[in-house]
Amino acid sequence: MTKVKEQTIFHHVGNRFQTEDREIHIVARLEEPLVVVLENVLSDEECDELIRLSKDNMHRSKIGDVREVNDIRTSSGMFFDEEHDILKPIEKRVASIMNIPVEHAEGLQILNYTPGQEYKAHYDYFQAASKASKNNRISTLVMYLNDVDQGGETLFPELGFYVSPKKGMAVYFEYFYTDQRLNEQTLHAGAPVIAGEKWVATQWMRKQKVR
Numbered sequence: 001m002t003k004v005k006e007q008t009i010f011h012h013v014g015n016r017f018q019t020e021d022r023e024i025h026i027v028a029r030l031e032e033p034l035v036v037v038l039e040n041v042l043s044d045e046e047c048d049e050l051i052r053l054s055k056d057n058m059h060r061s062k063i064g065d066v067r068e069v070n071d072i073r074t075s076s077g078m079f080f081d082e083e084h085d086i087l088k089p090i091e092k093r094v095a096s097i098m099n100i101p102v103e104h105a106e107g108l109q110i111l112n113y114t115p116g117q118e119y120k121a122h123y124d125y126f127q128a129a130s131k132a133s134k135n136n137r138i139s140t141l142v143m144y145l146n147d148v149d150q151g152g153e154t155l156f157p158e159l160g161f162y163v164s165p166k167k168g169m170a171v172y173f174e175y176f177y178t179d180q181r182l183n184e185q186t187l188h189a190g191a192p193v194i195a196g197e198k199w200v201a202t203q204w205m206r207k208q209k210v211r
């Protein structure tokens, strides 16, 4: 039986590709399910600014100290729902990396992990029974906003694949395959941070427009 590779959303080929304002480098690629490690996604300044803005925001809305009640995700986080100048070019770039119109993008999510904190194995898509699955997520870009001293990898247990966080880099994956087994293989986790802290910005794309 010959196995035919399913079509993917991500369409970039080669070692590098150009977005409107930045050249993105493809560092590593797993073919199916597609997992792509990308470099030069965000500048150092953008990473620093995203962290600064979200620290501000967490402080202002006094949710900075709130920890998730369930223990699936022990990090603290926030969504960008306000307009910030820095977000526009990033949103545009991310949409072009993910090959999905920006109208399908959820608000950028910022997560902060301190030592011991983690995001246990999960799928980013919603289960078929849930209301949210009517306009389900189809792809994810996790962008690393800082270097982590030890731990904090994004890991795909079904694939035996670990991505170490590095400032400005990102990992992309998608789960809109006809073969549900491929979608399930995108199970992933944020491994516990052992030393230092970890900041990520996650972009989830929906099947249909959200804005």
Ligand SMILES: O=C(O)CCC(=O)C(=O)O
Pocket: 111, 119, 124, 142, 152, 153, 154, 155, 188, 189, 190, 191, 200, 202
């Ligand atoms: O922190 C990570 O490495 C993974 C984050 C993640 O899975 C998510 O934001 O959905």
Ligand SMILES: [Fe+2]
Pocket: 122, 123, 124, 188
């Ligand atoms: Fe996730």
